[in-house]
Amino acid sequence: MADASTHGHGPARRATIIDVAQRAGVSSATVSRVLNGNYPVAGATRDRVHAAVDELGYVVNAHARALAGTSNRTVGIIVHDVVDPFFAHIARGVERAASEAGRLCMVCCTHGDPQRELAFVDLLHEQRADAVVLVGGAHQDRSYAREVARRARGLHAGGARLVLCGRPSVGQGVPTLSVEYDNEGGAFALTDHLLTQGHERILYLGGPPRLSTTHDRLAGHRRALALRGVPTAPELVHTGAFSPAFGHRRLAELLSSGLEFSAVFAANDMVAIGALQALEEAGLRVPDDVSLVGYDDVPAAATLRPRLTTVRVPLEEMGRQAVRIAVPDAEAEAWRPPAEGGVRLGTHIVVRDSVAGRAGRAGRSRR
Amino acid sequence: MADASTHGHGPARRATIIDVAQRAGVSSATVSRVLNGNYPVAGATRDRVHAAVDELGYVVNAHARALAGTSNRTVGIIVHDVVDPFFAHIARGVERAASEAGRLCMVCCTHGDPQRELAFVDLLHEQRADAVVLVGGAHQDRSYAREVARRARGLHAGGARLVLCGRPSVGQGVPTLSVEYDNEGGAFALTDHLLTQGHERILYLGGPPRLSTTHDRLAGHRRALALRGVPTAPELVHTGAFSPAFGHRRLAELLSSGLEFSAVFAANDMVAIGALQALEEAGLRVPDDVSLVGYDDVPAAATLRPRLTTVRVPLEEMGRQAVRIAVPDAEAEAWRPPAEGGVRLGTHIVVRDSVAGRAGRAGRSRR
DNA sequence: GTGAAAGCGCTAACAA
């Protein structure tokens, strides 16, 4: 029952390539060759080796293999939280592309802690991942950026790549690859949409204050406001977490404080979910009484009632691109890193049912 | 710019422990001891080593370390899809517990393909993961179970563990660990709840036919029916995917076919999301015209309108337990595998707003 | 407190 070998006999030791070689009556080099299938070996020999492998329950040791030269074919991905759909979709893209490139994917969760993030980059470097993908907004802090840059250089020196996915570069000349999306542009378009509908008092809700994502979305929002000559009102900006809980709690507070606004720009769809709940509980109808928009276009956005107007971000594609630009394809011999060191994907607003015209209390109502 | 070393000088080669040793004027053994901090080393020596490490940008090679003896401290998890909340929450539990136990987490996605699943178990074994967690329902097939059993033995022989999380054992004497939840019981309770509300024609919708999860939920459903003497009607059972798309499409077809039923038991919350949409589109109100229940209690269940009555499954806790029973704690010396070889967690129904009494067309309506 | 040296299991020249 607790026997170490399949047959319950022999020493409690894992079979090695040498064991297989002896059993098959060949050398370890031959075993290696049949296992890797990258070198001609006689059919009969190959069969004997395979038989020995099966009999011994031999499983190649990826560490020994990696040590001996060939990369161990893994990529690492660092996210805040695998459950958050924003990260989950990017992670799915990374996993799929990695898998297609014949690589295993190591996932780390920081829960938003920059120190953990750095520690994970180190850990992944130790594991000799071919690429490390850093996902989502970056903590805006110079010394932090310096630490990231240092690790990017270390990874690069070892032939690996640090990929910045959805966050800005950490500086000129730092050897990173990047996958960006038009964050500022999406926020601009969304705010412009709201303005076009007659909203001028727009509450901006959520997003960690010192996160690059928040910075960019807010920048787009303000640019749209400025372009229409709408004054920015400090009391209308309330940053915070990227969660339903924050959206719900803060909006409920604001509502009972008597703050006036006709639309809510939730920093992402999760915040919008909480905001919608707060609005409902206050007896306000969306979009008749208050309009609401989100960001990211995660599946939940289309499930909400009213269906949420939001900005589409090509999350899964970002994940795919991150590994595509960092590691050679499985079969493709002719592969070189992208000239530009990165790709930039577009975003676009998707209009659904959560926005109505300002003067339109009697406006669109569902059913 | 493309220099391999931090300073742009010297050979394009990664620093090794030998380089550090030379630079610090000590032996590699001493460097190893300093780095692992598991052996007394003079303060001054330690400082010199750390300085050399920094100057060289040295990063220990986890493969060499793993080869030389100490486990490489990783756990693997195999799921269908990281985006599906069912798997995402379990994955989060696994990642957290692994992280707390000082381990890295390798995530693999099978997209429901049993062959891929087996291949990933092999890959993870090759990586010498301390534990491999197989998540979610199992494909019900004898030869498949045999393959899993074979791998469980192989892993076990190498000192690693295969953990079955949310799926039945693959046979007596097969060295696996398991984390189960009361799947059948949850389905029983849910159906009983529906029956109590007067529903007798209950449509069972979704869940891959040859998956153990489907088997168990259907079993609980049927047991509840039988207990009340309600005949099972084959035309009321429609298995399929675990997705909103399936729930939507199939229910729409069924609705237009004229099939009669007063409640829908969606095999999971995702199916319920699609079902709700189909119901809405058909002009049917939930729960006034038709009652609807889901399973799993993922966050979306509470976001739907009406809020979905469903069965709470302790997903994240299942993930945590999976690694807890399989690997020693970070600091805990005194650790031994659970005597029983597994844990079993409870489920319970959470009643929200998607079920109304059969006779109650005029019954509860929101607001 | 520190060093020398023997592996860990595999791959990849280089020979035969």
Place this chain on the structure above:
DNA sequence: TTGTTAGCGCTTTCAC
């Protein structure tokens, strides 16, 4: 087509 052998980078006795 197959065998021999020298490492890959680290940990860990065993001496000193």
